[in-house]
Amino acid sequence: MAVFAECPVCHKKQSVRTKLCHCGEDLDKAKRSQKVRFWISYYLPGRKQKRECIGFSIQEARDAEGKRRSQKRENARSGTTRDKTG
Numbered sequence: 001m002a003v004f005a006e007c008p009v010c011h012k013k014q015s016v017r018t019k020l021c022h023c024g025e026d027l028d029k030a031k032r033s034q035k036v037r038f039w040i041s042y043y044l045p046g047r048k049q050k051r052e053c054i055g056f057s058i059q060e061a062r063d064a065e066g067k068r069r070s071q072k073r074e075n076a077r078s079g080t081t082r083d084k085t086g
């Protein structure tokens with residue numbers, strides 16, 4: 001599970017900690033002016049990777065990531081019994 005920041009210029013998705021994109025865009029500045037789109041990526045059962053666009057706020061991205069994480073935990077907990085009964 002990870003949060004990615006999308007460069008507004010070249011649309012490369014990269015770590016939110018990246019300050020300068022390889023294309024030369026100042027991501028720190030772009031984040032402050034809310035030009036950077038945030039994505040979360042996580043794995044579904046069956047090793048499927050899912051990416052979701054959250055929006056322009058890293059706080060929302062973090063919230064969404066936390067929500068997904070607890071959902072996953074709940075699924076794992078109930079899934080073990082539910083799967084067998086149908």
Ligand SMILES: [Zn+2]
Nearest residue numbers: 007010021023
């Ligand atoms: Zn870029």
